[in-house]
Each structure stands twice: as structure tokens, then as C-alpha cells.
Amino acid sequence: MKDLRPTSGLPLQLRDDAALVFGEGLPAVEPAVRTLAAMREVLADPAASGPEHLYYMYRDVGRAADRARYAPAGLRYDITVLVTGQIGAEWNKTYGHYHPLAPSGEYYPEVYEVISGRAIYLLQHRGADGRIDDVLAIPAVPGDKVFMLPGYGHSTINAGTEPLVMANWVAGTFSSEYGDYRERRGASYYAETGADAVRWTPNPRYGRVPEARIVAPRCPEDQTALRAGRPMYGDGAEHPERLAYLVDPRRFSGDWKGLVG
8 A cells, every 4th residue: 555644644545445444533535436438428439448447536535633624615625536448549537627617707717736646637617608629638646736727628648657635625615517528528638658758639519629739837935825745635734725726716826827837
């Protein structure tokens, strides 16, 4: 088993079968499972073979005393585990979704942190005419914190040779919107195997889309209240009021686009 405490800040271990083991008073959470059968509608090749269980979603993870602070603030902490492997020519990935509008009239954001493995976060923005006008591919390794910008749909790719374990802080009240990804059979690009790296293959159901921009994540502490070199669970659990911008995006003090570069 792999000890995830140093990078998660919680007494967690990862079993060889990609299941989480909860320890030391941390309430266990039963994961929702995304199967290959459920993912076929967003694959480049719906008939492709791959692992039967593609990823596990542990929603609302946290110590009871911590949850008593951050849940009333509208926050939720989740952990997702993507298994290793490919689905046909594609790297394993999440389904993909958009966030709805918050009561303030702005789209909800979200922040992820890689706990173990190697991720690529694929973000896409819909313009006023419904067409995709910006595509971002954000590689991330353990310790990186990556923001899902307001108005951007997103999916995650396991681009490594081991299970990808990632956590997220998000407003706990909204429901994700999967319709666009379902209707267009996935994101605007498929991440497929190339000779030396990921090959970005445009999804023809989107028509013409911009080239995917490879950008790095940025997480300035003065704007995000998340400290470099420290698991973000502790920042949200100890001071949930500092992450209020995830519930009300108007409370973010910086430029959202400045969180990628």
C-alpha cells in the first residue's frame, strides 16, 4: 500500500487495487464508481476495451470536527482515484462536465490538488455562440493545485503509469452539468497515445476548435489562501472562510485567468 498522508494531509493509504483505506478516526466513505460501460458515450471509440472500473469518486471526505466548520460554509472536499491504463487509444479520463451559475450570476469555480500520480486537466470554454473558444491542457504532479476556471468545462486525464489520486474543494450545493459532454461524445480533444507524449486528437463533433494551449498551474497564496508545499485539506478545514470564493465567485480578489500561465 502507498501512504498518502504526506501529500493529502489525511490518514489515507492507497491499496494495490486503487481503493482508499481510511485510518485513524477518519470516517470511511463508500465511493461512486464510473464504469467502462457508463463512459462509452464519451469515448473516441465507444467499442474500445479497457478496465471495467475506470475511476472512484469519494465525495465528502473529512474528519467530523473539520466538517463541522467547512460544511456550514458551503464547502465539500472530495477525492477521486483514476486507475492506470488506456481505453483503446485514449488515456483513462473522467467523464467531463460544466458547472452551473452561482446565485451571484457567475459560474462556480473549483480547485484540484494532485495527491499521487500524474494528471492533465483539460479545460474548455464556451463562447457566447456556444462554440469552444479556448482550450487549456494543464499538466500537474503531486502538490500542484489547479483551478477549474469559472465558465470552463473540464475533464481529467491520468497520463501516468500509476493510479492518479486527486482531491478537490468545491461548493457542495450544485449539481454538475454533463449534457454537452454526453451530446458531443466527450471533450473537444481526446488524449491519445503518441510516440513520445500525449497526442491531442480533435473531437469532430465540435467542429473547428482552437489548438489546446499547454499551460502551467498557478496558485498565489495572497489570492487563493492555499499555501505552497502544504496539502490543501488543512487550509480549507482550518479556515473555510478563506475559500468563500468557491461558493461566491465574486469574493475572489484576483484575476481568474492569472491562475494559469
